[in-house]
Amino acid sequence: MGRHRRPPDPLLPADTDARLDAIAGRRAVVEEGVVVFPQSAVPYAYRTVHRPDGGVDRYLERLEPPSPHLPL
Template sequence: MGRHRRPPGPQLPADADDRLRAIADEQPVVEEGVATFPGSTVPYAYRTVHQPDGRTDRHLVRLDPPPPDPSR
């Protein structure tokens, strides 16, 4: 007798909870933070806004280091 396995279920996006909350509450849901990409030390600020109509706006800005202090 063979074993039968169920096919894997559909994978939901990682931000599905935020998207659904924006739609259900009829208010934008905002996520903000700072991240670095694997293998990099350059930080990026990100902002993701999930809109009640189902749209998602994403913004990513590189955080450049401040200019060198001339008094040093």
């Protein structure tokens, strides 16, 4: 007889609260920030828009360092 393993519980997306807030409040919920992915030194700006219809729009843009020729 083989061993039967229980399948793992499905993981909920990290943005479940924001998505439910957008649906319940009937308004868009926007999350913005900067992230650096593991094993990378490049920062990215992100924007996530949770729409009232349950949809999600995600934007990710690489942030380039300023040119050394520009005065600060």
